[in-house]
Amino acid sequence: MRNTFIDNISLEETKPLFFNRIEKYNKKETITTERSLGRITASSVFAKVSSPNFNASAMDGILVRSKDTEMASETNPVILKEGKDPVDYLIDSALKLEAMGASFIVMPCNTAHYFYEKICKSIKIPFINMIDEVAKELNDVKKVGLLSTKGTYKGKIYENILNKHGIEVAIPPIEMQEIINKLIYSLKEGDENLDKIPIKDVLDYFSNLGIEKIILGCTELPVAFEKLKIEGTFIDPTKILALSAIKHSGKNLKNFNSQ
Structure with missing residues (x-):
């Protein structure tokens, strides 16, 4: 801080x-x-x-x-000026990568996948969908827990895709979503007291539902869990995406484990 x-x-x-x-x-x-x-x-x-x-x-x-x-915060945003639709910036970035000769595109951001279809329609090169790759990794799972930002929950980014693969996505109640959000933003702000945040309550919630695998659906969460030395069967979408990109480039993988 x-x-x-x-x-x-x-x-x-x-x-x-x-x-x-x-x-x-x-x-x-x-x-x-x-x-x-x-x-x-x-x-x-x-x-x-x-x-x-x-x-x-x-x-x-x-x-x-x-x-x-004045008085603005993460939970009390103040709009200074209305900006453009964020998808325009994402499309612009994708077009630039395409123009630079990229063979394919990856987007290591969970929430931004809400705009995946719109971006795809604007480019000609392949665009690897991180959520799809997670679904492939969970082909033997019927129900999975999801830890993510409120934006990812609200956009049903994981449910919309995983449900098509026959995978039910368990969402924690609002009060527990607040705990997850606090962990994410505390990490971003450099807070050294991450261990004071009761993230174990959320994990216990999933455990009581009989859920064994949990998706870390925000790029900060794997970092936070590593810092806190939290053990469990966690799915890291960005790791899956990285390995998928390597395979897509024609390279072989050895000893790949997404957990």
């Missing part, structure tokens, strides 16, 4: 301070993959100068104009 605040200074005052300090660091530095992953797995970066003393955004860093976003 950003917990070091000294002063807020103007951009023009910041520039000479920034560049003068950069000149002192002209040596090469080896950075581990974990540290390079940014807000999710790496430690938060503490700015001693010009670190605004107002809310930080889990997705986009610090706010620039606090007066415009």
Whole structure:
């Protein structure tokens, strides 16, 4: 979490301070993959100068104009300006990848698969559906639990596909969805107290239903579960997608385990 605040200074005052300090660091530095992953797995970066003393955004860093976003939070969003339909940006990205010569496209985001069909209609190259790949992996399963964001639950992204494969998707009650959401956003914000979040209550809920396999339907969840050292039979969609991409490229896989 950003917990070091000294002063807020103007951009023009910041520039000479920034560049003068950069000149002192002209040596090469080896950075581990974990540290390079940014807000999710790496430690938060503490700015001693010009670190605004107002809310930080889990997705986009610090706010620039606090007066415009006063009282805003993850659970109390404030719309500053109506933007374009997000699918337009996804389609634009897919078209750019196609123009760059990509043989196929993958999208390692669960919620964004809500727009999968629209994106497919806009491109000519194959687009691997992560949810479809998960369904193939669960071909011997009749019922599975789902941990995900509220957006994925609301869009029925997994139910719509898995039900076609004869797989029932169990959804936790609203109060437990709040627990999952808190875990996801706490990880994004760099909260070190993930162990205080009662995610075990959600897992016990599925266990009491006799469900043995649970889909980690948000890209942050596998990271959170690894940090918390939670054991169980969990399905990681992004891992399945990555291996599917390798197979799609014509390469062979050995000792593949999606759990």
